[in-house]
Structure formats: structure tokens, C-alpha cells
Amino acid sequence: MTRIDDRIQRVDAVEKASGEARYLCDLSFDDMLYARFVRSAVARGKIVSIDVPPLPEGYYFFTADDIPPEGKNSLVMIAGDWRCFASGDVRYVGETIGILCGRSRAVLKAIEESIKITYEEQEAAITIDDALAVKGGPILEKDDIHCSLVSEKGGDVDEILSRADRVIEETVETGFQEHVHLETNAALCTIEDGKYTFYISCQCPFYVRKSVAGLLGLRPEDIRVRQTTTGGAFGGKEHFPDVLAGPLLVAEYHLKKPVKLVFDREEDMLYSVKRHPSKVVFRTGLDSDGKILASDINVYYNCGAYLSSSYVVLQRGVFHANGVYNFPATRIHGYGMATNTFPSDAFRGFGAPQTLFAIETHLNHIARELGADPVEYKKQYFLKQGDETVTQGHIVEKVVLNEMLDQVASKSDYWRKAAEYTPGCGKGIGMSFYNHGGAFTGNGEQAIIKAHLRLVKDGDSFTILCGQTEMGQGFRTILRKIVASVLETDMDKVAYDNPDTDCVPDSGPTAASRSTMIVGRLAEQAAMQMKDHLNEEHWEVETEYEHPEGHPWDQSTFKGDAYLGYGWGCCCVEVEADRLTNEIRVTGIWSSHDIGKAIDELIVHGQVNGGIIQSLGYAAMEKMENRNGHFRQSSMSDYVIPTSMDFPRQEWGLVDNPYEWGPFGAKGMGELVFNGADAAYTDAVERAMGIKINRIPVPVEDLEGLR
Amino acid sequence: MEFTLNSKTVRYEGNPLTRLVDFLREDMNLTGTKEGCGEGECGACSVLRNGKLVTSCLIPMGALAGDDIVTIEGLRETEQGKCLISAFADAGAVQCGFCIPAMVMAAQALLLADSDPDEEAVRLAISGNICRCTGYDLIVDAILLAAKRGKGLW
Ligand code: FES
Numbered sequence: 047m048t049r050i051d052d053r054i055q056r057v058d059a060v061e062k063a064s065g066e067a068r069y070l071c072d073l074s075f076d077d078m079l080y081a082r083f084v085r086s087a088v089a090r091g092k093i094v095s096i097d098v099p100p101l102p103e104g105y106y107f108f109t110a111d112d113i114p115p116e117g118k119n120s121l122v123m124i125a126g127d128w129r130c131f132a133s134g135d136v137r138y139v140g141e142t143i144g145i146l147c148g149r150s151r152a153v154l155k156a157i158e159e160s161i162k163i164t165y166e167e168q169e170a171a172i173t174i175d176d177a178l179a180v181k182g183g184p185i186l187e188k189d190d191i192h193c194s195l196v197s198e199k200g201g202d203v204d205e206i207l208s209r210a211d212r213v214i215e216e217t218v219e220t221g222f223q224e225h226v227h228l229e230t231n232a233a234l235c236t237i238e239d240g241k242y243t244f245y246i247s248c249q250c251p252f253y254v255r256k257s258v259a260g261l262l263g264l265r266p267e268d269i270r271v272r273q274t275t276t277g278g279a280f281g282g283k284e285h286f287p288d289v290l291a292g293p294l295l296v297a298e299y300h301l302k303k304p305v306k307l308v309f310d311r312e313e314d315m316l317y318s319v320k321r322h323p324s325k326v327v328f329r330t331g332l333d334s335d336g337k338i339l340a341s342d343i344n345v346y347y348n349c350g351a352y353l354s355s356s357y358v359v360l361q362r363g364v365f366h367a368n369g370v371y372n373f374p375a376t377r378i379h380g381y382g383m384a385t386n387t388f389p390s391d392a393f394r395g396f397g398a399p400q401t402l403f404a405i406e407t408h409l410n411h412i413a414r415e416l417g418a419d420p421v422e423y424k425k426q427y428f429l430k431q432g433d434e435t436v437t438q439g440h441i442v443e444k445v446v447l448n449e450m451l452d453q454v455a456s457k458s459d460y461w462r463k464a465a466e467y468t469p470g471c472g473k474g475i476g477m478s479f480y481n482h483g484g485a486f487t488g489n490g491e492q493a494i495i496k497a498h499l500r501l502v503k504d505g506d507s508f509t510i511l512c513g514q515t516e517m518g519q520g521f522r523t524i525l526r527k528i529v530a531s532v533l534e535t536d537m538d539k540v541a542y543d544n545p546d547t548d549c550v551p552d553s554g555p556t557a558a559s560r561s562t563m564i565v566g567r568l569a570e571q572a573a574m575q576m577k578d579h580l581n582e583e584h585w586e587v588e589t590e591y592e593h594p595e596g597h598p599w600d601q602s603t604f605k606g607d608a609y610l611g612y613g614w615g616c617c618c619v620e621v622e623a624d625r626l627t628n629e630i631r632v633t634g635i636w637s638s639h640d641i642g643k644a645i646d647e648l649i650v651h652g653q654v655n656g657g658i659i660q661s662l663g664y665a666a667m668e669k670m671e672n673r674n675g676h677f678r679q680s681s682m683s684d685y686v687i688p689t690s691m692d693f694p695r696q697e698w699g700l701v702d703n704p705y706e707w708g709p710f711g712a713k714g715m716g717e718l719v720f721n722g723a724d725a726a727y728t729d730a731v732e733r734a735m736g737i738k739i740n741r742i743p744v745p746v747e748d749l750e751g752l753r
Numbered sequence: 754m755e756f757t758l759n760s761k762t763v764r765y766e767g768n769p770l771t772r773l774v775d776f777l778r779e780d781m782n783l784t785g786t787k788e789g790c791g792e793g794e795c796g797a798c799s800v801l802r803n804g805k806l807v808t809s810c811l812i813p814m815g816a817l818a819g820d821d822i823v824t825i826e827g828l829r830e831t832e833q834g835k836c837l838i839s840a841f842a843d844a845g846a847v848q849c850g851f852c853i854p855a856m857v858m859a860a861q862a863l864l865l866a867d868s869d870p871d872e873e874a875v876r877l878a879i880s881g882n883i884c885r886c887t888g889y890d891l892i893v894d895a896i897l898l899a900a901k902r903g904k905g906l907w
């Protein structure tokens with residue numbers, strides 16, 4: 047019998063470690079063709095001509111012209127503006143123009159290289175500043191602003207700032223980040239039982255079918271999507287698989303044969319979505335004691351050429367822009383800028399990491415200017431239960447940041463080291479605080495998703511049916527553990543396979559740290575109902591999401607409780623700096639998180655470790671530059687992510703704070719653990735080197751310029 | 754040209770420039786060896802060549818005459834392989850899994866050379882194998898656990 051606190055093996059560990067698990071790239075079908083994309087080579091311009099050499103027998107090329115008349119050239123993500131194929135013009139480097147299909151990948155590559163596309167190039171807008179200056183003329187109808195919103199609370203911010211003792215102005219910027227899931231993007235389309243069927247590495251099978259069905263004038267349910275074992279995603283396979291699936295479906299419409307598309311690493315680096323670069327501009331007013339009176343914040347995200355899901359990313363950025371702090375008054379404007387870069391999209395944290403990094407950095411700098419310890423300064427503003435949020439809602443739960451701070455400070459010996467390490471002494475320590483709103487924003491779970499889950503009993507075995515995917519985060523194990531624990535049975539009596547949209551109810555996307563909190567809860571409820579029917583041979587139950595009482599939200603004004611509950615975090619990083627080479631060595635990493643309650647401590651441990659290292663990579667190593675719309679880092683040798691040698695073993699801890707609406711008290715945590723190590727790292731480096739950092743990434747080679 | 758693959762002799766008469774990773778995955782259907790980058794940077798394609806860890810995406814078939822190649826499919830049948838795989842599972846070292854078969858190969862190469870490594874040696878031994886999910890700590894734990902449990906196996 048499995049109990050929730052048992053230490054168990056992940057259900058997929060052995061099949062993965064032994065090489066038996068089949069990822070998309072490992073699948074092969076009789077009579078299968080391969081596909082390769084033909085992409086735009088310029089960031090902005092008109093397509094003058096596409097010259098395709100005569101194709102060898104058995105090779106095919108499809109473009110927007112091959113979409114049937116009943117179909118529409120649009121991928122329906124959150125917005126439907128992303129075209130399946132560029133047609134007439136191109137809006138970013140790497141935009142799909144056509145898809146080549148045929149038996150040999152080498153031949154496809156040679157054909158791709160021989161296709162000549164002529165463009166009438168136009169001046170492109172690449173950066174946030176380009177977009178603000180509407181460089182090259184408006185990308186959209188009248189300007190380069192895809193979306194915008196404002197959140198405010200407290201009094202009139204302009205008036206307060208006008209009478210402040212002083213106003214501190216500062217700009218903080220973050221760069222692109224590439225997901226580098228070890229398995230590149232991959233999909234296969236075929237026809238099974240007369241139905242278009244995808245095998246695909248993805249987070250959200252129901253998104254895929256919704257996104258592409260309209261290309262053939264079909265309904266989503268006319269398409270079947272089967273998730274294959276997914277080799278990492280981190281948001282990079284939330285909407286982006288649709289960009290592979292669309293052209294494949296158009297090819298399938300004509301070919302009626304299995305067609306497989308696997309990006310090579312260079313394609314996955316250069317021609318996939320990235321984390322939104324950001325620029326956050328603060329004007330913070332202080333009174334004569336250095337206390338914050340109000341903050342006026344402008345948040346700009348580089349969304350790239352299409353809106354896709356960026357408005358929601360921007361909202362999350364704005365709603366996290368005061369971090370874990372309560373200022374008497376604040377006003378946050380958010381702008382999602384249109385540029386001619388590859389569209390930015392979901393990446394672990396979904397817009398929160400950028401503003402959280404910005405506010406931590408800004409407060410650290412204010413503290414230092416006032417001669418105060420940053421942690422001492424920041425903690426006086428910690429949000430508490432009942433406090434008003436930036437969306438004029440309230441913090442409903444108990445906030446345990448002080449306990450987390452104490453845990454981390456004592457393990458890291460923060461206070462002693464912070465006093466001892468003088469600026470520029472070669473040693474530094476930094477601490478950050480952060481949170482992450484769990485699940486969809488506002489009433490999205492109720493209004494948009496309405497998740498369903500089914501639990502079926504046959505004899506003494508049970509099957510969970512829902513659309514959540516395993517991508518490495520451990521959800522197949524988590525969900526089986528929840529159900530087995532409630533039913534007081536063994537986990538191996540509970541089955542839960544990779545979802546197939548023809549067999550499972552739609553439980554919403556595997557995103558937004560919602561799976562455990564929302565779908566885990568549905569599973570817990572289903573299992574509780576099942577308990578009364580254990581003597582029946584066959585029984586099924588379907589549970590539907592119910593919104594907890596007392597979370598008002600107005601989606602038209604963005605006012606109310608933006609999230610149902612938050613995960614909270616505290617991270618401390620210690621470094622040594624070599625004053626000759628600027629080489630930074632991280633010598634300690636400590637963290638504490640409030641995730642409600644851990645369903646499985648070992649899985650949580652892995653998430654904490656992995657999330658923190660990804661965040662340290664974001665701050666310290668991972669530089670992705672864009673020149674004229676072209677990403678400059680095209681391989682894992684020039685876009686360097688952390689290895690086992692870059693960071694030391696972490697010490698981690700949790701503070702139990704059960705969440706009323708989560709299964710066994712659990713809240714979301716997958717994104718939370720990414721949200722703060724970056725700021726702790728830069729804080730430590732600033733102290734060690736006696737410098738000021740306003741932008742990440744700061745790889746070693748960029749540190750010299752800051753001295 | 755002949756070489757040994759997972760204890761069996763293989764005759765190869767194809768293109769000598771074909772990469773070992775393609776031969777394994779496509780001709781032999783040994784898909785436990787993964788391709789993560791195709792240029793020797795990620796380590797996901799690692800196999801053992803004469804007991805040493807190599808990246809199979811960089812090795813042309815023509816260079817293999819007389820060599821002894823072991824992939825995860827060969828290793829998993831051995832006591833050493835079973836010990837490693839169960840240690841990876843017990844230590845919580847596996848997340849998305851894409852890097853993991855090659856991590857197991859890296860661990861095997863290490864333990865063949867040093868059956869009682871310390872944490873630093875383990876970190877060094879897997880430093881050519883990129884994992885984007887785990888942050889490495891639990892992989893290190895898994896290898897140390899295998900070394901402890903498998904005393905005498907290496
Ligand atoms: S695929 Fe060979 S090292 Fe990455």
C-alpha cells in the first residue's frame with residue numbers, strides 16, 4: 047500500500063534509465079517520410095519569389111497555397127495571429143515558408159539548400175527600444191504594441207512621487223533564454239482508422255488539435271493527438287509543437303502517409319521560441335527615512351512577431367512586479383512589444399522571473415544606497431496574509447517568508463557573512479525572495495479551462511484518464527501516488543498513461559504549475575468518491591473543477607485575486623570572485639520553499655535542484671544574442687548551459703504550509719523554483735566585486751565592463 | 754570490417770562515414786542511445802568504446818575495426834548495469850530521461866576506472882553529459898549509491 051509520505055521510485059525511472067522508453071525520434075512507421083522546414087532568411091520583408099528546383103520522384107513541397115480552401119492559415123494558440131506558413135511577407139527569421147517531405151533526410155537538406163527565395167527586405171525592429179521607436183514603420187496596424195495593461199493600488203502614484211523625499215530611477219533588463227530541452231522538438235503525423243493522428247513530444251495535446259484543426263476546416267475532435275514520452279519541455283513545448291504540427295497536417299492532407307519531423311539541435315536553437323527579453327523601468331519614491339512610499343513601474347516584454355500567448359505572459363509579469371513585497375502604493379504599466387524576432391513564448395515561470403529579478407535587483411540597490419543590508423531592508427515589506435495585492439485582491443493564505451528566511455539564513459550563516467564580506471572583497475553572499483501564483487490567472491480555471499478527470503475501476507485495478515503530460519517533472523508518479531494513497535492501494539494498481547485525446551477528458555494544459563494543484567485535486571476527489579464503490583467490479587467517476595469560494599476576479603479590469611494561491615521561495619547564493627580573471631565560483635546554494643505540502647519529497651528535491659540551476663544558468667551563463675533578427679548562438683557549444691562542474695551541491699528545505707484547495711495540501715511548485723536564484727547570484731557577485739549589475743545574463747566576459 | 758557490439762561480433766560493409774549513432778539507432782534499432790546535439794557537446798549519444806566513454810555522434814563507422822562497443826542495451830543486461838539503473842531510480846536521478854541512458858554509460862566508464870569515486874570524481878566523470886532537468890545533484894547521488902551497493906562488481 048502506498049502512502050503519501052512514502053519514499054518511492056518514479057514510475058518511469060527504470061524504463062528511461064535502461065533506454066527502453068521510446069521518444070518521438072525513436073518511432074518509425076512503415077512507408078514513413080521525413081519532413082524538413084523551409085524558413086525565412088530575413089526578419090522582415092516581402093516574398094518576391096520562391097524558386098523550387100524540380101523535385102526528385104517521391105519528394106514534395108507544400109506551402110500556404112496547399113492549405114485547402116475550407117482551411118485558414120492560422121495556428122489558434124491563445125491568439126490566432128501566428129500563421130502556419132508565411133505567405134506574401136515574412137515577419138521573422140525562421141518563419142515557416144514551406145515543408146519538404148521525402149524519404150531521405152540528406153536529400154531533403156540538399157533540396158532545402160537549393161530552394162531560392164527572393165525577398166524585398168524591409169528595416170526590422172529587433173529590440174524593445176526598436177519597437178518603442180517603431181523602427182522600420184509599424185509592425186501592427188499603427189504601432190508595435192501587441193498588448194498592454196495597467197495594475198495599481200494605493201493612492202495617486204504621480205502625486206506621491208512628486209512629494210517624495212527622493213525618487214530612485216533604475217532600469218533592469220533580462221535577455222532571451224533558450225529552453226534546451228535535451229530532446230529537440232519532434233512530431234509525426236499519420237492517418238489511423240481514417241483519422242488524422244499525431245504522435246508528438248508536447249505538454250498540451252489538446253492545444254495541438256485545437257490549434258491546427260482549422261487549417262483543414264476541421265473540428266478539434268476530428269484530430270487525434272497522442273503524446274509521446276517527452277524529453278523535457280520547460281514551456282518550450284507548450285504552444286510551439288503547434289508550429290510543427292500545422293505544416294505536418296497540411297502535408298498529411300496531401301500525402302496520406304506517416305510523416306516525421308525531428309528538429310536537429312541547430313534548428314531547435316535558432317528556430318524555436320525563447321523566454322521574453324524584458325526591460326523594467328522603476329521610479330521609486332522614498333521618504334526621509336528611506337521608506338518606500340510608492341513605485342511607478344513600466345514593464346516591457348519583447349514578444350516577437352506574433353502575439354500568440356504573450357498577453358498572458360505579460361499579465362503574469364505585471365502581477366509579479368512587486369515581488370513578495372507590499373508597498374503602500376504602486377502602479378505598473380505592462381507593454382508587450384511586437385518585433386521581428388522569433389515569437390517569444392512560455393518558459394518556466396511564464397513572465398514572472400523577469401519582473402521578480404527586476405524588483406529584487408532594484409530593492410537591493412536601494413538598500414545599498416541607504417547603507418542597509420538588502421535582506422534587512424526587504425523583509426520589512428514582506429507580504430502578509432490579508433495584505434492587498436497589486437491587483438487589489440488579497441493574499442488569502444498564511445505567508446511564511448520569515449520562517450523561510452530564518453531557515454536559509456541559519457544554514458548559510460548569512461548574517462555573519464553579509465556583515466563580513468565588504469564590497470569588492472572577493473567574496474559575496476546574496477539572498478532573494480520570490481513567489482509564483484499557482485494555476486491560471488484569475489478565474490481562468492473556471493472560465494476557460496474547466497478541467498475534467500476520470501477514474502475507472504476494473505476489478506482491483508484503477509485507471510486515471512486525464513490530459514496532463516509527463517515531461518520530466520514527475521506528474522505520472524505524483525498523480526498515481528495521490529490516487530493510490532487515497533484508495534489505500536499500491537501504486538502499481540493505478541494506471542496512468544501518456545494521454546491520447548481520443549481516450550481522455552480535457553483536463554487543461556500541463557502548464558502554469560497547475561497540474562498537482564488543480565488536476566491532482568480532481569484526482570484526489572475522484573479517488574475519495576471511488577472509495578464508496580470499492581466492492582463494485584466496475585465503476586467510473588468523472589470530476590470537474592470547482593472554483594474555490596472567495597476569490598473575486600474581474601477579467602476586464604484585472605482586479606481581484608489574480609491567483610488562487612502562491613508558492614513562496616527564498617534562495618541564498620555565495621560566491622568567490624577571482625579579481626584577475628573575473629572568474630566567479632559559486633561556493634554555496636541554499637533554498638527554502640513553501641509549496642503547501644510535498645506529494646513526493648524526492649521529486650520535489652529534483653525540481654528544486656533543476657529549477658535553481660536553470661535560473662543560475664539564466665543569470666550567469668546563457669547568452670542568446672540576436673542581430674538583425676538572427677540568433678547568434680546556434681549550438682550547445684556557443685550557448686552554454688550548466689554542467690555538473692559549474693555549481694556545487696545544494697542545500698534545500700521546505701516549510702510545510704498546507705493549502706486548503708490542493709491535494710493533501712499541495713500547491714504548484716515547478717515554476718516557483720526557477721523564480722529567484724538569479725537575483726541571489728547577482729546580489730552575491732555585486733558584493734564580491736563591488737559592482738552594480740542591472741542586466742542578466744552576466745557571463746564572466748561581461749563582468750569586466752561593469753568594474 | 755568487424756567489431757564487437759554488446760558482446761556480439763558485427764560485420765559492417767556500409768558507408769565508412771556513417772556515424773556510429775545513426776548505425777546504432779537506425780540500422781540496429783538500438784534507440785537507447787540518443788542524439789541531443791550531433792556535435793559532441795551534450796553527451797546524450799555516449800557509448801563505451803573499449804571501456805572508455807565516447808560520443809557516438811562523432812565516430813565514423815570506418816574507425817571501429819576491432820573495437821568493443823557497449824551501448825545501454827548491452828549494459829542493462831549485466832549485473833553492473835542493473836545495479837546502476839536501480840540506483841538511478843532509487844536516488845531520484847531520472848526526470849525527462851533523455852540524458853539518462855548516457856549518464857548511466859558515463860557512470861559505468863567511471864566505475865570501471867575507479868570503483869570507489871568521491872563526489873568530485875563523479876562530477877568530473879559526467880561533466881561531458883548535459884542534463885537540463887535535474888541540476889545533477891541526484892545523478893551524483895545515484896552514482897555514489899551504485900558504487901556503494903555494487904562493491905565488488907567493478
Ligand atoms: S549527440 Fe553526440 S554529443 Fe550530443
Ligand code: FES
Pocket residue numbers: 228277278518846847848849850851852853883884885886887
Ligand atoms: S533528465 Fe532530462 S535532460 Fe537529464
